Amino acid sequence: IRFLTAGESHGPALTAIVDGLPAGVPVTGEYIDVQLKRRQGGYGRGGRMKIENDRAVLLSGVRGGYTLGSPVCLRIENRDWSNWQKIMDPGPGAILTERVVTRPRPGHADLSGAIKYGHRDMRNVLERSSARETAARVAAGTLARRLLEELGVRVVGMVTAIGKVASAGIEATPEQLEERVAASELYCPDPLAENKMMEAIDSARESGDSLGGVFEIRVFGLPPGIGGYVQWDQRLDGRLAGALMGIQAIKGVEVGLGFAGAAMPGSRVHDDIYYSPEMGFYRESNGAGGIEGGMTNGGTVVVRAAMKPIPTLYKPKQSVDIATKEPFTASVERSDICAVPAACVVGEAAAAWELARAVLEKFGGDTLEEIKQRWSLYLERVGRF
Numbered sequence: 001i002r003f004l005t006a007g008e009s010h011g012p013a014l015t016a017i018v019d020g021l022p023a024g025v026p027v028t029g030e031y032i033d034v035q036l037k038r039r040q041g042g043y044g045r046g047g048r049m050k051i052e053n054d055r056a057v058l059l060s061g062v063r064g065g066y067t068l069g070s071p072v073c074l075r076i077e078n079r080d081w082s083n084w085q086k087i088m089d090p091g092p093g094a095i096l097t098e099r100v101v102t103r104p105r106p107g108h109a110d111l112s113g114a115i116k117y118g119h120r121d122m123r124n125v126l127e128r129s130s131a132r133e134t135a136a137r138v139a140a141g142t143l144a145r146r147l148l149e150e151l152g153v154r155v156v157g158m159v160t161a162i163g164k165v166a167s168a169g170i171e172a173t174p175e176q177l178e179e180r181v182a183a184s185e186l187y188c189p190d191p192l193a194e195n196k197m198m199e200a201i202d203s204a205r206e207s208g209d210s211l212g213g214v215f216e217i218r219v220f221g222l223p224p225g226i227g228g229y230v231q232w233d234q235r236l237d238g239r240l241a242g243a244l245m246g247i248q249a250i251k252g253v254e255v256g257l258g259f260a261g262a263a264m265p266g267s268r269v270h271d272d273i274y275y276s277p278e279m280g281f282y283r284e285s286n287g288a289g290g291i292e293g294g295m296t297n298g299g300t301v302v303v304r305a306a307m308k309p310i311p312t313l314y315k316p317k318q319s320v321d322i323a324t325k326e327p328f329t330a331s332v333e334r335s336d337i338c339a340v341p342a343a344c345v346v347g348e349a350a351a352a353w354e355l356a357r358a359v360l361e362k363f364g365g366d367t368l369e370e371i372k373q374r375w376s377l378y379l380e381r382v383g384r385f
């Protein structure tokens with residue numbers, strides 16, 4: 001499966017084409033909209049999300065609520081387009097002399113993107129580099145999530161740190177986690193930490209600053225053997241890391257114990273193997289984050305991603321005007337104070353996408369029914385091992 005997205009942040013719409021989904025996957029626009037709404041939410045979001053009301057309009061590849069096997073095309077309208085129509089007009093009548101951006105924001109794509117494409121107006125860069133694009137990515141990833149759900153695989157994301165405030169480690173079933181995340185404005189299942197995180201966001205807002213953080217994705221219900229150890233590009237940990245690093249503002253990814261494991265002796269890092277006739281092979285710890293040798297090991301897959309603070313600051317950093325080469329403070333664009341909860345929803349979609357890709361490589365077929373048959377045959381074989 002593959003997908004591409006298109007669309008400028010203040011253009012008419014975002015679109016995605018998702019190709020290679022099997023036939024027979026139950027899908028509705030409403031199902032996708034639930035995730036789009038979650039992506040728009042989270043404490044710390046800015047003014048743009050008050051304008052938008054993201055909805056996925058399915059244009060192809062789905063009929064009567066089921067995928068057909070043909071490419072799925074979907075569109076998410078930008079409501080803000082009505083305020084930008086003259087400036088962002090694709091036609092020759094566009095006003096190119098207003099809202100020109102010449103003072104690059106440190107940490108954003110502005111300067112390198114302008115140099116790369118030869119743009120003197122960095123609006124031509126920021127319109128596409130903006131994390132607005134992730135709405136289309138969430139829509140595409142949600143199709144993959146729907147497919148995984150049919151196989152009993154659940155993807156749950158949660159915010160585990162905002163700035164210096166970190167949540168306590170949480171052991172819970174997927175249902176409990178989903179419930180606690182849904183009840184939190186920050187998608188953080190630890191209410192004590194959540195309060196402190198909100199305070200941190202409030203004080204960043206007051207001082208014209210922004211905050212990053214960490215989110216964690218847990219994937220339940222994968223059998224051992226998804227991904228592979230035979231070639232580097234089959235390794236699931238590498239693929240998940242790539243998918244998560246591909247999200248705007250993500251600067252680091254870890255699997256299981258991750259960086260903490262590097263400071264611990266092997267005797268404390270690796271998960272002892274046990275066997276019982278009822279449970280088959282099992283572990284009592286999960287330092288590996290559910291991945292050994294680039295493959296799932298049957299445990300919960302646990303990956304975390306670190307998001308840098310948003311580079312658009314209301315108290316802007318030092319920059320240089322690319323027209324005059326004079327020192328100036330960077331442009332101030334409307335922005336979020338903290339978008340880690342939104343990034344967490346994008347992370348769920350990105351992880352779901354990469355996992356569905358790996359699952360289809362192993363069990364792939366043209367119909368969901370075929371895939372389910374292969375999946376259950378394999379589960380039987382795993383059970384007998």
Ligand code: EPS
Pocket residue numbers: 009046047048049080129130131132133134135310311312333334335336342
């Ligand atoms: C975003 C929409 C954008 C930003 C944000 C993400 O809208 P606007 O630029 O019109 O305010 O709010 O993007 C950034 C913070 C960024 O640095 O690119 C969205 O839909 O998530």
